[in-house]
Amino acid sequence: MTTLHIVDDDEAIRDALGWLFQSRNVPVSGWPSAEAFLEAWRPDTAGCLLLDIRMEGMSGLELFDRLLAKGCRMPVIFLTGHGDVPIAVGALKKGARDFVEKPFNDNELVDRVIDALAADAEQREREAGQAGLAARLGTLTQRERQVMELVVAGRLNKVIADELGISMRTVEVHRSHVFEKMRVKTAVELARLLTGAS
Amino acid sequence: MTTLHIVDDDEAIRDALGWLFQSRNVPVSGWPSAEAFLEAWRPDTAGCLLLDIRMEGMSGLELFDRLLAKGCRMPVIFLTGHGDVPIAVGALKKGARDFVEKPFNDNELVDRVIDALAADAEQREREAGQAGLAARLGTLTQRERQVMELVVAGRLNKVIADELGISMRTVEVHRSHVFEKMRVKTAVELARLLTGAS
DNA sequence: GCCGACTCTGCGGATATCCACAATAGCCGC
DNA sequence: GCGGCTATTGTGGATATCCGCAGAGTCGGC
The missing domain is CATH 3.40.50.2300 (Response regulator)
Known part of the structure:
Protein backbone atom coordinates (compact mmCIF):
# COMPACT_ATOMS: atom_id res chain seq x y z
CA MET A 1 0.00 0.00 0.00
CA ALA A 135 5.56 7.03 -25.66
CA ARG A 136 4.56 4.91 -28.62
CA LEU A 137 2.78 7.86 -30.19
CA GLY A 138 6.00 9.79 -29.82
CA THR A 139 7.89 7.37 -32.05
CA LEU A 140 5.60 8.16 -34.98
CA THR A 141 6.76 10.53 -37.69
CA GLN A 142 4.56 13.46 -38.78
CA ARG A 143 3.36 11.63 -41.83
CA GLU A 144 2.60 8.52 -39.87
CA ARG A 145 0.63 10.55 -37.38
CA GLN A 146 -1.38 12.18 -40.15
CA VAL A 147 -2.17 8.85 -41.72
CA MET A 148 -3.06 7.41 -38.33
CA GLU A 149 -5.54 10.17 -37.65
CA LEU A 150 -7.31 9.58 -40.92
CA VAL A 151 -7.32 5.82 -40.39
CA VAL A 152 -8.84 6.27 -36.95
CA ALA A 153 -11.38 8.66 -38.47
CA GLY A 154 -12.58 5.71 -40.55
CA ARG A 155 -11.28 6.77 -43.95
CA LEU A 156 -10.34 4.18 -46.54
CA ASN A 157 -6.75 4.08 -47.80
CA LYS A 158 -7.72 5.47 -51.16
CA VAL A 159 -9.45 8.44 -49.54
CA ILE A 160 -6.44 9.08 -47.32
CA ALA A 161 -4.17 8.95 -50.36
CA ASP A 162 -6.40 11.53 -51.99
CA GLU A 163 -6.52 13.85 -49.00
CA LEU A 164 -2.78 13.76 -48.50
CA GLY A 165 -2.05 13.90 -52.21
CA ILE A 166 0.10 10.75 -52.17
CA SER A 167 -0.23 7.29 -53.64
CA MET A 168 -2.18 4.50 -52.03
CA ARG A 169 0.94 2.44 -51.74
CA THR A 170 2.60 5.09 -49.61
CA VAL A 171 -0.44 5.26 -47.37
CA GLU A 172 -0.24 1.49 -46.95
CA VAL A 173 3.40 1.74 -45.93
CA HIS A 174 2.76 4.45 -43.34
CA ARG A 175 -0.28 2.61 -42.12
CA SER A 176 1.60 -0.59 -41.53
CA HIS A 177 4.37 1.33 -39.76
CA VAL A 178 1.76 2.88 -37.50
CA PHE A 179 0.27 -0.53 -36.73
CA GLU A 180 3.70 -1.90 -35.96
CA LYS A 181 4.74 0.99 -33.73
CA MET A 182 1.43 1.08 -31.91
CA ARG A 183 1.48 -2.70 -31.62
CA VAL A 184 -1.94 -3.36 -33.06
CA LYS A 185 -3.04 -5.56 -35.90
CA THR A 186 -6.21 -3.82 -37.07
CA ALA A 187 -7.56 -0.32 -37.48
CA VAL A 188 -10.30 -1.10 -34.98
CA GLU A 189 -7.78 -1.92 -32.25
CA LEU A 190 -6.01 1.33 -33.01
CA ALA A 191 -9.25 3.29 -32.73
CA ARG A 192 -9.96 1.62 -29.38
CA LEU A 193 -6.51 2.50 -28.10
CA LEU A 194 -6.87 6.16 -29.00
CA THR A 195 -10.46 6.66 -27.94
CA GLY A 196 -9.65 5.02 -24.62
CA ALA A 197 -11.80 1.92 -24.59
CA SER A 198 -11.59 -0.95 -22.12
CA MET B 1 -33.14 28.78 -21.63
CA ALA B 135 -32.55 2.90 -30.14
CA ARG B 136 -30.48 1.73 -33.08
CA LEU B 137 -28.79 -0.89 -30.92
CA GLY B 138 -32.24 -2.09 -29.99
CA THR B 139 -33.09 -2.94 -33.59
CA LEU B 140 -30.24 -5.45 -33.73
CA THR B 141 -30.97 -9.15 -33.35
CA GLN B 142 -29.01 -11.28 -30.87
CA ARG B 143 -26.79 -12.67 -33.55
CA GLU B 144 -26.13 -9.27 -35.00
CA ARG B 145 -25.19 -7.96 -31.59
CA GLN B 146 -22.78 -10.84 -31.04
CA VAL B 147 -21.14 -10.25 -34.38
CA MET B 148 -20.97 -6.53 -33.72
CA GLU B 149 -19.19 -7.04 -30.43
CA LEU B 150 -16.54 -9.19 -32.03
CA VAL B 151 -16.14 -6.77 -34.92
CA VAL B 152 -15.67 -3.90 -32.49
CA ALA B 153 -13.17 -6.03 -30.57
CA GLY B 154 -11.07 -6.03 -33.72
CA ARG B 155 -11.57 -9.63 -34.82
CA LEU B 156 -11.42 -10.57 -38.49
CA ASN B 157 -14.49 -12.10 -40.10
CA LYS B 158 -12.90 -15.53 -40.32
CA VAL B 159 -12.09 -15.48 -36.60
CA ILE B 160 -15.62 -14.39 -35.77
CA ALA B 161 -16.97 -17.21 -37.93
CA ASP B 162 -14.79 -19.62 -35.99
CA GLU B 163 -15.77 -18.31 -32.57
CA LEU B 164 -19.48 -18.41 -33.36
CA GLY B 165 -19.25 -21.68 -35.23
CA ILE B 166 -20.86 -20.33 -38.38
CA SER B 167 -19.63 -19.69 -41.91
CA MET B 168 -17.78 -16.58 -42.93
CA ARG B 169 -20.53 -15.72 -45.35
CA THR B 170 -23.06 -15.56 -42.55
CA VAL B 171 -20.78 -13.32 -40.54
CA GLU B 172 -20.51 -11.00 -43.53
CA VAL B 173 -24.29 -10.82 -43.81
CA HIS B 174 -24.77 -10.01 -40.13
CA ARG B 175 -21.92 -7.56 -40.27
CA SER B 176 -23.40 -5.64 -43.16
CA HIS B 177 -26.80 -5.62 -41.43
CA VAL B 178 -25.13 -4.13 -38.36
CA PHE B 179 -23.40 -1.47 -40.43
CA GLU B 180 -26.70 -0.62 -42.10
CA LYS B 181 -28.70 -0.45 -38.89
CA MET B 182 -26.03 1.52 -37.06
CA ARG B 183 -25.61 3.78 -40.08
CA VAL B 184 -21.88 3.45 -40.43
CA LYS B 185 -19.75 2.41 -43.35
CA THR B 186 -16.67 0.99 -41.65
CA ALA B 187 -15.77 -1.01 -38.56
CA VAL B 188 -13.73 1.90 -37.27
CA GLU B 189 -16.73 4.23 -37.30
CA LEU B 190 -18.70 1.59 -35.43
CA ALA B 191 -15.99 1.29 -32.80
CA ARG B 192 -15.95 5.06 -32.39
CA LEU B 193 -19.71 5.13 -31.94
CA LEU B 194 -19.68 2.50 -29.23
CA THR B 195 -16.63 3.67 -27.33
CA GLY B 196 -18.03 7.19 -27.31
CA ALA B 197 -15.54 9.17 -29.33
CA SER B 198 -15.96 12.70 -30.56
C1' DG C 1 30.95 12.11 -48.96
C1' DC C 2 28.56 8.27 -46.82
C1' DC C 3 25.03 6.55 -43.84
C1' DG C 4 20.70 6.55 -41.82
C1' DA C 5 15.92 8.45 -41.30
C1' DC C 6 11.86 9.73 -43.63
C1' DT C 7 9.13 9.99 -47.64
C1' DC C 8 7.62 8.52 -51.86
C1' DT C 9 6.31 5.05 -55.64
C1' DG C 10 5.44 0.75 -58.51
C1' DC C 11 4.46 -4.36 -59.20
C1' DG C 12 2.30 -8.50 -58.05
C1' DG C 13 0.16 -11.72 -55.21
C1' DA C 14 -2.19 -13.42 -50.92
C1' DT C 15 -6.09 -12.23 -47.96
C1' DA C 16 -10.11 -9.85 -46.53
C1' DT C 17 -14.08 -7.32 -47.22
C1' DC C 18 -18.31 -5.91 -49.78
C1' DC C 19 -22.31 -7.25 -52.31
C1' DA C 20 -25.89 -9.08 -55.55
C1' DC C 21 -28.27 -13.23 -56.53
C1' DA C 22 -30.09 -17.38 -54.82
C1' DA C 23 -31.77 -20.76 -51.55
C1' DT C 24 -33.14 -23.54 -47.10
C1' DA C 25 -35.13 -23.69 -42.56
C1' DG C 26 -37.35 -22.58 -37.99
C1' DC C 27 -40.52 -19.64 -35.57
C1' DC C 28 -44.46 -16.60 -34.83
C1' DG C 29 -48.66 -14.25 -35.76
C1' DC C 30 -52.79 -13.54 -38.56
C1' DG D 1 -51.27 -22.27 -44.14
C1' DC D 2 -49.09 -18.06 -45.73
C1' DG D 3 -46.13 -14.13 -45.00
C1' DG D 4 -42.53 -12.03 -42.45
C1' DC D 5 -38.45 -12.16 -39.55
C1' DT D 6 -34.22 -14.44 -38.32
C1' DA D 7 -30.44 -17.31 -39.22
C1' DT D 8 -27.98 -19.93 -42.21
C1' DT D 9 -25.00 -21.03 -46.46
C1' DG D 10 -23.26 -20.92 -51.28
C1' DT D 11 -21.19 -18.81 -55.78
C1' DG D 12 -18.77 -15.40 -57.96
C1' DG D 13 -16.94 -11.07 -58.76
C1' DA D 14 -15.58 -6.22 -57.49
C1' DT D 15 -12.82 -3.74 -54.03
C1' DA D 16 -9.72 -3.13 -50.30
C1' DT D 17 -6.14 -4.42 -47.42
C1' DC D 18 -1.62 -6.59 -46.35
C1' DC D 19 3.09 -7.32 -47.61
C1' DG D 20 7.59 -8.51 -49.79
C1' DC D 21 10.69 -6.90 -53.22
C1' DA D 22 12.82 -2.98 -55.41
C1' DG D 23 14.12 1.65 -56.20
C1' DA D 24 14.60 6.80 -55.63
C1' DG D 25 14.85 11.52 -53.66
C1' DT D 26 15.64 14.67 -49.49
C1' DC D 27 17.84 16.00 -45.39
C1' DG D 28 20.86 16.02 -41.45
C1' DG D 29 24.79 14.16 -38.89
C1' DC D 30 29.45 12.10 -38.59
Missing part, protein backbone atom coordinates in the same frame (compact mmCIF):
# COMPACT_ATOMS: atom_id res chain seq x y z
CA THR A 2 1.20 3.48 -0.75
CA THR A 3 1.80 6.20 1.77
CA LEU A 4 -0.48 8.62 3.53
CA HIS A 5 1.17 12.04 3.72
CA ILE A 6 0.09 13.98 6.78
CA VAL A 7 0.72 17.72 6.71
CA ASP A 8 0.09 19.44 10.05
CA ASP A 9 2.18 21.93 11.99
CA ASP A 10 1.10 20.46 15.31
CA GLU A 11 3.50 17.69 16.16
CA ALA A 12 1.14 16.15 18.68
CA ILE A 13 -1.53 15.74 16.01
CA ARG A 14 0.91 14.31 13.51
CA ASP A 15 2.00 11.79 16.10
CA ALA A 16 -1.53 10.89 17.05
CA LEU A 17 -2.54 10.43 13.43
CA GLY A 18 0.65 8.53 12.75
CA TRP A 19 -0.19 6.15 15.55
CA LEU A 20 -3.74 5.72 14.36
CA PHE A 21 -2.81 4.89 10.80
CA GLN A 22 0.20 2.77 11.54
CA SER A 23 -1.92 0.69 13.87
CA ARG A 24 -4.16 0.04 10.84
CA ASN A 25 -1.20 -0.84 8.66
CA VAL A 26 -1.32 2.35 6.63
CA PRO A 27 2.19 3.66 5.94
CA VAL A 28 2.50 7.28 7.00
CA SER A 29 4.89 10.13 6.40
CA GLY A 30 4.56 13.35 8.39
CA TRP A 31 5.31 16.92 7.30
CA PRO A 32 5.53 19.86 9.69
CA SER A 33 4.52 22.48 7.14
CA ALA A 34 2.92 23.01 3.76
CA GLU A 35 6.21 24.43 2.53
CA ALA A 36 8.09 21.28 3.50
CA PHE A 37 5.72 19.03 1.60
CA LEU A 38 5.53 21.31 -1.42
CA GLU A 39 9.30 21.28 -1.57
CA ALA A 40 9.51 17.51 -1.37
CA TRP A 41 6.66 16.75 -3.72
CA ARG A 42 7.52 15.15 -7.06
CA PRO A 43 5.19 14.16 -9.87
CA ASP A 44 5.72 10.52 -8.99
CA THR A 45 4.88 10.99 -5.31
CA ALA A 46 2.13 8.46 -4.68
CA GLY A 47 -0.49 7.94 -2.02
CA CYS A 48 -2.88 10.47 -0.57
CA LEU A 49 -2.75 13.68 1.42
CA LEU A 50 -4.26 14.48 4.79
CA LEU A 51 -4.08 18.21 5.05
CA ASP A 52 -4.68 20.52 7.97
CA ILE A 53 -6.17 23.82 6.90
CA ARG A 54 -4.93 26.27 9.47
CA MET A 55 -1.16 26.18 9.81
CA GLU A 56 1.68 28.54 10.44
CA GLY A 57 2.87 29.89 7.11
CA MET A 58 1.18 28.47 4.06
CA SER A 59 -2.34 27.17 4.70
CA GLY A 60 -3.54 23.76 3.62
CA LEU A 61 -5.79 25.35 1.05
CA GLU A 62 -2.95 27.23 -0.52
CA LEU A 63 -0.81 24.11 -0.57
CA PHE A 64 -3.66 22.38 -2.38
CA ASP A 65 -3.80 25.14 -4.97
CA ARG A 66 -0.06 25.05 -5.52
CA LEU A 67 -0.06 21.29 -5.89
CA LEU A 68 -2.91 21.46 -8.40
CA ALA A 69 -0.94 24.06 -10.34
CA LYS A 70 2.02 21.69 -10.39
CA GLY A 71 -0.17 18.94 -11.82
CA CYS A 72 -0.54 16.92 -8.65
CA ARG A 73 -3.58 14.66 -8.85
CA MET A 74 -3.20 12.87 -5.54
CA PRO A 75 -6.43 12.56 -3.54
CA VAL A 76 -6.58 15.21 -0.81
CA ILE A 77 -8.54 14.96 2.42
CA PHE A 78 -8.81 18.16 4.40
CA LEU A 79 -8.84 18.05 8.15
CA THR A 80 -9.87 21.08 10.12
CA GLY A 81 -10.95 22.20 13.53
CA HIS A 82 -12.69 25.35 12.42
CA GLY A 83 -14.79 24.32 9.51
CA ASP A 84 -16.60 26.79 7.43
CA VAL A 85 -19.11 25.85 4.76
CA PRO A 86 -17.81 28.09 1.97
CA ILE A 87 -14.29 26.81 2.52
CA ALA A 88 -15.41 23.20 2.47
CA VAL A 89 -17.55 23.75 -0.64
CA GLY A 90 -14.72 25.54 -2.40
CA ALA A 91 -12.23 22.80 -1.60
CA LEU A 92 -14.52 20.03 -2.78
CA LYS A 93 -15.41 21.88 -5.97
CA LYS A 94 -11.71 22.26 -6.70
CA GLY A 95 -11.40 18.52 -6.50
CA ALA A 96 -10.59 17.69 -2.89
CA ARG A 97 -11.71 14.21 -2.08
CA ASP A 98 -13.08 14.93 1.37
CA PHE A 99 -13.36 17.53 4.06
CA VAL A 100 -13.44 16.31 7.64
CA GLU A 101 -14.03 18.32 10.81
CA LYS A 102 -12.30 17.65 14.10
CA PRO A 103 -13.11 15.88 16.19
CA PHE A 104 -13.43 13.05 13.74
CA ASN A 105 -14.38 9.44 14.00
CA ASP A 106 -11.21 7.34 13.77
CA ASN A 107 -12.70 4.44 11.87
CA GLU A 108 -14.44 6.67 9.40
CA LEU A 109 -11.29 8.64 8.67
CA VAL A 110 -9.24 5.49 8.25
CA ASP A 111 -11.81 4.12 5.82
CA ARG A 112 -11.79 7.28 3.77
CA VAL A 113 -8.01 7.33 3.64
CA ILE A 114 -7.88 3.72 2.55
CA ASP A 115 -10.41 4.44 -0.19
CA ALA A 116 -8.36 7.42 -1.30
CA LEU A 117 -5.16 5.37 -1.41
CA ALA A 118 -6.90 2.75 -3.51
CA ALA A 119 -8.24 5.43 -5.84
CA ASP A 120 -4.76 6.86 -6.26
CA ALA A 121 -3.26 3.46 -7.02
CA GLU A 122 -5.97 2.83 -9.58
CA GLN A 123 -5.45 6.18 -11.23
CA ARG A 124 -1.71 5.71 -11.39
CA GLU A 125 -2.23 2.41 -13.09
CA ARG A 126 -4.44 4.06 -15.69
CA GLU A 127 -1.90 6.82 -16.19
CA ALA A 128 0.89 4.29 -16.60
CA GLY A 129 -1.03 2.79 -19.48
CA GLN A 130 -1.56 6.22 -20.97
CA ALA A 131 2.13 6.99 -20.61
CA GLY A 132 3.10 3.89 -22.55
CA LEU A 133 0.64 4.89 -25.20
CA ALA A 134 2.03 8.41 -25.36
CA THR B 2 -34.62 26.10 -19.46
CA THR B 3 -36.25 26.58 -16.10
CA LEU B 4 -34.86 27.06 -12.63
CA HIS B 5 -36.99 25.11 -10.13
CA ILE B 6 -37.04 26.72 -6.71
CA VAL B 7 -38.15 24.54 -3.82
CA ASP B 8 -38.65 26.46 -0.57
CA ASP B 9 -41.50 26.42 1.90
CA ASP B 10 -41.11 30.10 2.62
CA GLU B 11 -43.24 31.98 0.14
CA ALA B 12 -41.38 35.24 0.77
CA ILE B 13 -38.10 33.65 -0.23
CA ARG B 14 -39.59 32.01 -3.30
CA ASP B 15 -40.92 35.36 -4.35
CA ALA B 16 -37.66 37.14 -3.72
CA LEU B 17 -35.69 34.53 -5.65
CA GLY B 18 -38.30 34.56 -8.39
CA TRP B 19 -37.86 38.28 -8.74
CA LEU B 20 -34.12 38.04 -8.75
CA PHE B 21 -33.95 35.42 -11.46
CA GLN B 22 -36.71 36.76 -13.62
CA SER B 23 -34.98 40.12 -13.61
CA ARG B 24 -31.98 38.28 -15.10
CA ASN B 25 -34.13 36.54 -17.69
CA VAL B 26 -33.95 33.16 -16.04
CA PRO B 27 -37.32 31.37 -16.22
CA VAL B 28 -38.42 30.23 -12.78
CA SER B 29 -40.97 27.84 -11.35
CA GLY B 30 -41.62 27.76 -7.60
CA TRP B 31 -42.59 24.82 -5.38
CA PRO B 32 -43.82 25.17 -1.82
CA SER B 33 -42.57 21.75 -0.67
CA ALA B 34 -40.25 18.91 -1.51
CA GLU B 35 -43.28 16.65 -1.81
CA ALA B 36 -44.88 18.89 -4.41
CA PHE B 37 -41.80 18.89 -6.61
CA LEU B 38 -41.16 15.18 -6.18
CA GLU B 39 -44.73 14.53 -7.27
CA ALA B 40 -44.44 16.73 -10.32
CA TRP B 41 -40.98 15.62 -11.39
CA ARG B 42 -40.72 13.62 -14.61
CA PRO B 43 -37.60 12.16 -16.22
CA ASP B 44 -37.81 14.79 -18.92
CA THR B 45 -38.04 17.69 -16.49
CA ALA B 46 -35.21 19.98 -17.56
CA GLY B 47 -33.33 22.84 -15.96
CA CYS B 48 -31.78 22.98 -12.52
CA LEU B 49 -32.88 22.86 -8.91
CA LEU B 50 -32.44 25.42 -6.17
CA LEU B 51 -33.21 23.58 -3.00
CA ASP B 52 -33.73 24.81 0.52
CA ILE B 53 -32.51 22.32 3.10
CA ARG B 54 -34.70 22.95 6.08
CA MET B 55 -38.37 22.76 5.19
CA GLU B 56 -41.62 21.58 6.73
CA GLY B 57 -42.07 17.93 5.88
CA MET B 58 -39.46 16.42 3.61
CA SER B 59 -36.07 18.14 3.77
CA GLY B 60 -34.16 19.29 0.73
CA LEU B 61 -31.57 16.60 1.34
CA GLU B 62 -34.16 13.88 1.38
CA LEU B 63 -35.73 15.24 -1.79
CA PHE B 64 -32.28 15.09 -3.39
CA ASP B 65 -31.88 11.45 -2.36
CA ARG B 66 -35.31 10.53 -3.69
CA LEU B 67 -34.66 12.29 -6.97
CA LEU B 68 -31.33 10.52 -7.35
CA ALA B 69 -33.06 7.21 -6.70
CA LYS B 70 -35.53 8.04 -9.44
CA GLY B 71 -32.69 8.69 -11.86
CA CYS B 72 -32.86 12.47 -11.83
CA ARG B 73 -29.56 13.97 -13.01
CA MET B 74 -30.55 17.63 -12.94
CA PRO B 75 -27.93 19.90 -11.34
CA VAL B 76 -28.89 20.73 -7.75
CA ILE B 77 -27.81 23.80 -5.83
CA PHE B 78 -28.54 23.74 -2.12
CA LEU B 79 -29.46 26.91 -0.32
CA THR B 80 -29.43 27.03 3.44
CA GLY B 81 -29.42 29.40 6.34
CA HIS B 82 -27.95 27.00 8.85
CA GLY B 83 -25.01 25.46 7.10
CA ASP B 84 -23.10 22.67 8.58
CA VAL B 85 -19.89 21.32 7.13
CA PRO B 86 -20.72 17.59 7.23
CA ILE B 87 -24.05 18.25 5.53
CA ALA B 88 -22.44 20.33 2.81
CA VAL B 89 -19.68 17.78 2.29
CA GLY B 90 -22.17 14.94 2.14
CA ALA B 91 -24.37 16.74 -0.38
CA LEU B 92 -21.47 17.61 -2.67
CA LYS B 93 -20.06 14.10 -2.50
CA LYS B 94 -23.45 12.74 -3.52
CA GLY B 95 -23.27 14.91 -6.59
CA ALA B 96 -24.87 18.22 -5.67
CA ARG B 97 -23.52 20.96 -7.86
CA ASP B 98 -23.21 23.60 -5.18
CA PHE B 99 -24.01 24.45 -1.60
CA VAL B 100 -24.68 28.07 -0.81
CA GLU B 101 -25.24 29.69 2.57
CA LYS B 102 -27.64 32.54 3.20
CA PRO B 103 -27.12 35.33 3.01
CA PHE B 104 -25.78 34.90 -0.47
CA ASN B 105 -24.41 37.22 -3.07
CA ASP B 106 -27.07 37.73 -5.74
CA ASN B 107 -24.75 37.92 -8.71
CA GLU B 108 -22.76 34.92 -7.66
CA LEU B 109 -25.86 32.80 -7.21
CA VAL B 110 -27.26 33.87 -10.56
CA ASP B 111 -23.99 32.98 -12.23
CA ARG B 112 -23.91 29.56 -10.66
CA VAL B 113 -27.51 28.90 -11.66
CA ILE B 114 -26.84 29.95 -15.22
CA ASP B 115 -23.82 27.66 -15.34
CA ALA B 116 -25.92 24.83 -13.97
CA LEU B 117 -28.64 25.40 -16.55
CA ALA B 118 -26.07 25.34 -19.31
CA ALA B 119 -24.56 22.15 -17.93
CA ASP B 120 -27.99 20.53 -17.86
CA ALA B 121 -28.71 21.54 -21.44
CA GLU B 122 -25.38 20.15 -22.54
CA GLN B 123 -25.91 16.90 -20.74
CA ARG B 124 -29.37 16.48 -22.20
CA GLU B 125 -27.93 16.96 -25.63
CA ARG B 126 -25.38 14.24 -25.00
CA GLU B 127 -28.05 11.95 -23.66
CA ALA B 128 -30.22 12.55 -26.69
CA GLY B 129 -27.38 11.29 -28.85
CA GLN B 130 -26.95 8.28 -26.60
CA ALA B 131 -30.67 7.59 -26.77
CA GLY B 132 -30.60 7.52 -30.56
CA LEU B 133 -27.67 5.17 -30.37
CA ALA B 134 -29.48 2.93 -27.91
